[in-house]
Amino acid sequence: MNTEDATGPERAVRAAYEAASAAVAGLGEEESWLPTGCTGWAVRDLVFHCLGDAQRALVALHTPARAPVDRDAVTYWRDWRPDSAGAANGRHRTRIGASMFLDFRQLRGLYLETLAATVRAAEAADPDRPVATQGHVLTAGDLLTTLAVEATVHHLDLTVRLPDAPGPAPAGLAAVRATLDGLLGRPGLPGWSDTHYARVGTGRAALGDAERAALGAAADRFPLFG
Structure with a gap:
């Protein structure tokens, strides 16, 4: 009998990365210059950013940490706030890095092969092993959940001007919802779809007046991360 968890973090990151790869695989040079949901980034800039995220994951998964765990899959995101000076510097560095690829x-190709390698590393990892990334220590399982969340949110960003592209994986959207619920300390509004919750929860879309009224004081905490 197969006892592997069908909803485990390695399955979530596989689903999220395979969906993202499907969205990117069919893109050409012209589509690579379309704008995305990330301010100031074209498709090629966002692809380069997501490539870096997968590379960071490969390093983390192959470098066990000696320090104690200080973040989990939810609290990891508390450091990531939109419109900070660090975020602006990161956007600038990404545009410079992406510009080095004259041929999309x-x-x-590098993006697709790196995501595939990260999926293989994720499935081979001990989910309870501490790993270091972004100045913090998480279990490998929690790291994988953060990867699925970031890949899914950026999948939505990537496809804002690509209506025919495949959408994010349901498992990735479920990981985003669980993360946002954890940061909020309660479930999102009952009528919110996964994609709308992802957008308002990360500052991609503004809360409407009715949503603010329904959330009450919790509305002031949005965006929950960005």
Whole structure:
């Protein structure tokens, strides 16, 4: 009997990365210059950013941490706030890095092979092993959940001008919802779809007046991360 958890973090990151790869695999040079949901970034810039995230994951998964765990899959995001000076500097560095690929096919190929390698590393990892990333220590399982969340949110960003592209994986959207619920300390509004919750929860869309009224004091905490 197969006892592997069908909803475990390694399955979530596989689903999220495979969905993201499907969205990028068919893109060409012209589509790579379309704007995304990330301010100031074209598709190629966002692909480069997500490539870096997968590379960071490969390093973390192969470098066990000696320090104690200080973040989990929810609290990891408390450091990430939109419109900070660090975020602005990161956007600038990403645009410079992405500009080094004069042919989008080279960037696309590196992105696809790196995400595939990260999925294999994720499935081989001990989910309870502490790993270090972004100045914190998480279990490998919690790291994988953060990867699924970031890949899914950026999948929504990537496809704002690509209506025919495949959408995010349900498992990735479920990980985003669980993370936002954890940061909020309660479930989101009952009528929110996964995609709308992802957008308002990360500052991609503003709360409407009715939503603010329904949330009450909790509305002031939005965006929950960005």
